[in-house]
Amino acid sequence: MMVEAKLLLQTCEAVKQLYGQEVKPETIGLEKTNKEITGDFTIVVFTLLRISRKSPEATATEIGTFLKKNMPEISEFNVIKGFLNLVLTDHYWINFIAKNSLRIDFGFHKQRHERPVVLEYSSPNTNKPLHLGHIRNNLLGFSLAEILKANGHKVVKVNLVNDRGIHICKSMLAYTKWGDGETPGSTGMKGDHFIGRFYVLFNKQYKSEIHDLMEKGLTEEEAERQAPLIIEAQEVLRKWEAKDQDTINLWKTMNGWAYEGFDETYQRLGVDFDKIYYESETYLLGKKLVMEGLETGGLFKKEDGSVWADLKEEGLDEKLLLRADGTSVYMTQDLGTAQLRYDDYHPATMIYVVGNEQNYHFDVLKKILVKLGKKFASHIYHLSYGMVELPQGKMKSREGTVVDADDLMDEMLGTAEATTRELGKANEFSKEDADKLFNTIGLGALKYFILKVDPKKNMLFDPKESIDFNGNTGPFMQYTYARIQSLLTKALDAGYRYEETDISAQVSLVLLEKETIKRLYLFQEAVSLAGKEMNPSIIANYVFDLAKGFNQFYQELPVLKEEDKSKVLLRLSITAFVGRIIQTSMNLLGIQVPARM
């Protein structure tokens, strides 16, 4: 049992014996002791005052006395106002290291036999390449999957590709008109970038048509509807839905180019999926669900034949689900996808990693599913993450202010290489090892930069200021790890078998040893909290605190140069444990650590 759980139970027992009242453990305020104050854990007794009917100091002292008497782990306590600060024995912490430093599953939960979590992330459109917003999405999704697995969940990672719709037809039309028979192969361009070019081209020409029409006296709205290009694009969509062979062939070819491009980006980014859904394959199921809803009365039809959900009673508005011409909209597809996913896996939870601009969409989605009588609606969780903003505001593809995913990774690798060479760190590396290192560091910096921020919050990215490699950064953790590996190698060379030595007989710890051990202890809590909150930044902040603390330990305490051999072994155990937990934490974020840097 973790010592904290025991503390809570014993505190309840103390309250019962001292004041004659039963209290639940979750009502006790238990925290880590602030760093300026002596103590390991602190019980805040203010909430117990109405039970004890005594002063905060008296209550804390009485409970402290009881705990010290009944828990051998406690060596002493002190009381400041209503705060009962408990100090655990050095023996407890030494034993903690002895018992856990070699456990490969430390902090992880065994996989429970239960239904899986289906986790959707990435969700690209096939008409343009991935950008910085997608990077945040992909990193969050991948990391969250790792964190959930660490918490004992079975996770199915799924991607939902938006491969159909008017926007896709726009790039197809532009390619037909101005493609000149070029291909990604003939131009040497990555497939998704190649297609993105035509999407941009369409919008440019379309805009100019609107401009011309408005010069002739049309309103903006009229011009947007009457521009020849949009009418042609709609015609392409109509043909697609009618399964016109040429249109389908072009669609398949162009989507194929996009997928090749995406695969390359995913691979570089280090993310993957267990299953890929395509909206072109789910929208028909959505339509079917809507028709069923119409029969059971959950939905209704308007005079023009369009089908709607009335959500006014739920505090929202009416929502269109099928157009008068019978074609489906985004929501229709999402209904189908949700059903399909449920049928495929019968998941306990369905998580969607999707930006907060779609909060309303998911509100509506859940409410419509309820109207359709789908019980799984209550198991849908929208992991709503904040926008990545640039100094000038939101990224807008039409205004050319997007930060492209591939470009950004290139840049990070370049910076990693330049910085590493400047420091002379890769001089003895082979070309292959050096490239691998630059990749590890560059991506590590990027991933950590993004994941250390609370997902719910918007974050700012300034392309002009390259991502830092010093301070609270990915490379900081990587460097700490590499130094640890170097030290451990030297230890083995010197004949220290720290992994095979029992250190539990040691009796005392110096402050930095104890603080480092306490940080290791906290890994367990970081993992479960990150899983519960679905928040990778908890792991990021944790591992920074661990690495930062270890660097102090490393700076102030000799390890191999310590004269007391048993101290050397204890410190090596701590050091090795820190290295492992840094690596594990970083892996939970989808970040690799190098053995040397």
Added chain:
RNA sequence: GGCCCCGUAGUUCAAUGGAUAGAACGGAAGUUUCCUAAACUUUAAAUGCAGGUUCGAUUCCUGCCGGGGCUACCA
């Protein structure tokens, strides 16, 4: 207009209702005959404004100010 989210050092980020609001970058000053200085130490610097609830509020509630998002027969 309506609904939702966010305002913390110069900047980017932390802080399950708890003690003197923490880091990093940038600024200032230091540490290398010593296990990797991508490190470490010291230092200046912040809760938008006004109320309320509470023993205690950055955190919860109300109003105001400022920023963002959504409010499509787009996705």
